[in-house]
Amino acid sequence: MTNTNYLIIGSGVAGLTFALRIAEQFPNKKVTIVTKANADESNTKYAQGGIAIVTDKNEDSYQKHIEDTLICGDGLCDEAVVKMVVTEGPKRLKELIEWGAKFDKNSDGNLNLGKEGGHSENRVVHHKDQTGHEIERAILMQVYQKENITVLDHHFATDLITAENCCLGAIVLDEKTKQISTYLSDITLLATGGIGHLYGHTTNPVIATGDGIAMAYRAHADIKEMEFIQFHPTAFYEASTGSKFLISEAVRGFGAYLRTKKGHRFMIDYDSREELASRDIVSQSIDLELKKSGDDCVYLDCTHLDLEAFKKHFPMIYNHCLKSGIDISKDWIPVVPAQHYLCGGIVVDTNGKTSVTNLFACGECTQTGLHGANRLASNSLLEALVYSSRIYEYLANPNLKIKIVKKEILESDTAKKTEIDSNYLDVLKAKLQHLMRQNAGIVRYDTDLLNAKEQLLKWKEEIEKIGNTHQISSSYYELLNMITIGTLIVSQSIERQENRGGFVKFKAPSFAKKKS
Known part of the structure; x- marks a missing residue:
């Protein structure tokens, strides 16, 4: 049994920046980060495009960014949350730069x-086409310099420990030794990322199995808007399942065209913004085109773009295509929508608090009201x-009183x-x-969803029975989650x-074109 003051589950930008802030504020308190792979392996690492932040007040404005977010969220965003997040953006960018992150x-x-x-304006701050990787690198360097932060990689949190609707910590499996340990904490933060591996075809890494949301659900935290799954329109097409290489949306922002196999620029038929329509519309449009044609993929045409400028701006994408036999100066890139992001999740307030006392959550595993x-x-x-900053500021308040609940903890x-x-x-x-x-x-x-629910409940019952009689593993818990x-x-x-937005459901197989 291990005691810590702050237990952070997940090592993406959400968990790491909180750890860094709280460790600096309270140098005498213990901060423990539990992550199931290497510390630098997270959805953050694979974020290519960048961070949307208003930096040029002459061309851009907070109001424009707010309006773009509200339009994209299709009427379901919390406008107060949108305003808060957008207006705090410049401060957070300044902080990242101070921590050593470099941007183009x-x-x-x-x-x-x-x-x-x-987006109605250019506002995406980036580091070539590897922005997430650069942010992760910079923050991890800072984290490793803090003596009061312990990073436990290859440790898998299986369940939260609760009593009286209060979180006391988590049960953790050491994936190397197979030892199960209890970690008791004053505050627990879930920063576990997304759910992409559930779909197989995804831009997420294989670690994205929804563990934090599943644990929170078992702890009776409120979970909301899980139906809003964002599919990225342009993942590099391969016939096999598994994680897919992302062709950043910024490539379309750079001027690339979407075409059918026959060469038709079909986005003109669906939305006045053409290739720069929001992701839900582009993904649904591609889905319809593929259903109509029976083709496996559509294509991203970059042949008219400045090759040297493209290579400078998107070196990773250019090299991936080249290794796959695609010369973007004369070949079209085969693309298909793939699961990319979850817009719902664990319900939190503006301080990151969940409905379970002393349990906080941050990042993709949450439903904040920003995305709608x-x-x-x-x-x-x-x-x-x-x-991450809001949670830190809340917990750093010297007048804050943390609820303490006693519970006899039985060793696993x-x-x-x-x-x-x-x-x-x-x-x-x-x-x-x-x-x-x-x-x-x-x-x-509707019929497909009802059939799926019936099958999922059968599988859940089946796998829970097996878990009662067999030695548990991270693979078992990932599948359960x-x-x-x-x-x-x-x-x-x-x-x-x-x-609404990314959610499209019909009674029977049919699909209507969108045009705006």
């Missing part, structure tokens, strides 16, 4: 701002930074049991991913009766 600048020495779908029915491009890192049973057949877990996971893609994808149908998340997505999709 133009010849005048000013920030080189990109433009992405749904569809996230505006590059608002995710912004949200994580702002809410570590007796050797039969290991779960890994092949069984792999087969069931593949079935789950196929079910979610088919029945809860870009466009959904994915089934839990799938059930939440499907159930809340059934409950929602109107199409």
Whole structure:
């Protein structure tokens, strides 16, 4: 049993920036970060585009960014939250730069701002096409310099410990030794990222299995708007399942065209913003085009763009295409929508508090009210930074009194049991991913959702029985969590009766074109 003052589950930008702030404020208190892979492996690392922040008040304004976010969220954003996040953005950017993050600048020495779908102005601060990787690098360097921060990589949090609707910490599995330990904490922060691996075809890394949301759900925290799944329109097309390479939205902002196999620029048929329409519209439009044609993918045409400027701005994308046999100066890039982001999650207030006392949450695993029915491009890192700071400011208040609940903690049973057949877990996971893609994808149908819910509940009962009699592993818990998340997505999709943003549902297979 280990005691710590602050237990942070997850090592993306949300968890790391909170850890850094709270460790600096309270040098005599213990801060423990639990992460199930390497410390630098998170959804943050794979964020290519950048951070949407108003920096040029002459061309841009807070109001424009607010309006773009509200339009993209299709009437379901919390306007007060949107205003708070947008206006706090410049402070958070200044902080990142002070921590050592480097962002691209133009010849005048000013920030080189990109433009992405749904944005009315150039406001995306970036580091080439590897912004998340650069932020993660800079913050981790700072974290490792703090003597009161302990980073436990390859440690998997299996469940939260609660009593009287108060979080006391978490049960943690050391993936190397297979030892199960209890971590008691004054404050627990979930910063566990997204759910992409549930769909198989995703831009997320394989660690994105919705663990934090599933744990919070089992701890009876409020979970909301799980039906709003954002599919990125342009993942590099490959026939196999698994994590997909993202072709950043900034490439379309740079001037690339979307075309069918026959060469038709189809986005002109759907939205007046054409390729720079918001992600929900572009993804749904691609989905319809593929259903009409029977093709496996559409194409991103960059052949008319300045090649040297493209290579400078998108070196990782250029090299990935080249390694895959695509010369962007003469070849079109095959792309297809892939699961990218979850707009709902654990309900939190403006201080990151969940409905469970002493349990906070931050980043993609949360439902803050910022995104509504569809996230505006590059608002995710912004949200994580702002809410991380808000949680810190709340907890750093010297007058804050933290509720203490006593509970007898029983040591976990570590007796050797039969290991779960890994092949069984792999087969069931593949079935789950196929079910979610088919029945809860870009466009959904009531009958499919009802069938999916029935199947998910059967799988949940089946896997819970196995967990009672076999030795648990991180693979087991990931699958349990994915089934839990799938059930939440499907159930809340059934409950929602109107199409909004990224959520499209019909009684029977049909699809109407959008035009605005």
